[in-house]
Amino acid sequence: MKDYSEHSPDATVPVHLTLNGEPVSVDVTPNAILLDVLREQLQLGGTKKGCDHGQCGACTVHVDGIAMNSCLRLAVMCEGQEVTTIEGLAEADGRLHPVQQAFLERDAYQCGYCTPGQIMSATAMLDDERIASDDAAVREAMSGNICRCGAYRNILAAIQDARQQMQGADPARSDLASEVRS
Template sequence: MSHPPLQNAAGPLPALNRRMFMMTTAAGAGAAASAGASAAAEAGSAAPNPGTGSRETRVTINGRLHELKLEPRASLLDVLREQLGLTGAKKGCDHGQCGACTVHVDGRRVASCLTLAVKTDGCAVTTIEGIESADGTLHPMQQAFVDHDALQCGYCTPGQIMAAIACVREGHASSDAQIREYMSGNICRCGAYTGILEAIREAAPHVHRMDSRMEGSRHA
């Protein structure tokens, strides 16, 4: 017994086949995706401004006081490079493993890629841009690196120099073995380690004398 075709207001419904089923399903999925994108766009426009979570941070960098509004998750390295234009510290690995981003915070060396910028509130930060004299004379460690060709491509050199100064000040430059040990966190992919060792060995007494003069002038 035959049955009459199904009817709707527009007339008989077409017979359902595999092709029609696939086309209908695809059209439905597209409409759902479009609706989801519209909803996401509306939600995004209503999301709070990330700047509303910023924190006031006062930090002295290379002798100059900066009053900054910082996103709590921002690294010191990114703030130095992207907000302050101090690009001497390099982003090598961004995981604290290569030492290219080494700077000093209150006289101690740190990996700036792992240091939250807001944690330097009230601190003194020194970068490679801040170690030469006011008259433009190179720091003794910088000069020693030049004299001993302690660099090749130069990408790691700012971090090497900042770590080397800290190594001397920490009292860890009394022997070649000690220098190697306490500079092991700074990687030179060009392999200029021999020159770096010679530079630190030569510059160490000059760094000590410079620090003694600065200490004396502060107490004068």
């Protein structure tokens, strides 16, 4: 249980969180939104703003491992939590996460602006055993991430590739695989 605390509207509240594996302390106002704190105060621009109202998914981050819209979360509520953004997904040596690698190989993006959100949703989904692995279930689970460039087909293929990769099997034999690679 977190301790009781109270802050006036113009107070600066210190928030301590683990951001991409590193402890971070940042002073925010009570109404500061996690997305804005990431992009403007911490200058981590990888998390995107596409609507600011939970309608596009571009701002998706992991909070304690769960995919959330950072545009609808108060930064002060992240006290003591682990926040992972797209900047924290690749290995320290620069090796891409299997989902990132699959996005690269499948060309699962165009303009790239929704991409961090797609990837954060995809990685959380692949870790969530409650979500089925068939193509229809993936499409449904990913529907909170709009891609206006319409790279949905390649995103799906990339996610299914990454699933195979992360399970240690041969990459991808989803029904799209042979077609996309031809």
